[in-house]
Amino acid sequence: LAKTTQPISMDSYEGQEVNITCSHNNIATNDYITWYQQFPSQGPRFIIQGYKTKVTNEVASLFIPADRKSSTLSLPRVSLSDTAVYYCLVGDLYGGATNKLIFGTGTLLAVQP
């Protein structure tokens, strides 16, 4: 499983766009990139997943360059409720029967009013 590196924390203000970048230099050909969000005292929640180029859903966008050695989670116009820890994970989508997820320490996003 490829190791990921993210900033420990980020600060933002309401209404701004936030971009969180994750490095995964050893990503394998079969690996997908997945982002989870975790609020205090809750379990993580799936946000978005992608393999290459750009993926967008109702919550966020995920940008993945051609070499796939990094990815950027983009949150448009954040609000106070977006304050949370964001985890970047890399792993084989079809990872056998185990489908283990390896969480790092994540990025604590603090949104100020």
Next chain:
Amino acid sequence: SQTIHQWPATLVQPVGSPLSLECTVEGTSNPNLYWYRQAAGRGLQLLFYSVGIGQISSEVPQNLSASRPQDRQFILSSKKLLLSDSGFYLCAWRGLGRQSSYNEQFFGPGTRLTVL
């Protein structure tokens, strides 16, 4: 729809006491099940996972154990708790096939364990 339950929500136990945390999943069959632990201010650590009844894989050697007596039941246990066992314990499930085409795990509400 699928739901995942964990209990108890909070637990305070003395060092050396036993532990039993339970996780159950509804609305799915033959899920992969996972136990994670999160220490204060830290990321999630995968403890155990199970791909079927009676099948347990351990990720980290420790004084904890897991069992899966039924398809949708996953239990985390300890015979003697240590101070270092304190943390937030999360159970998660992943369905196979169409249920979870995005390699997504669904987490329960968690159990906050404090060992004194």
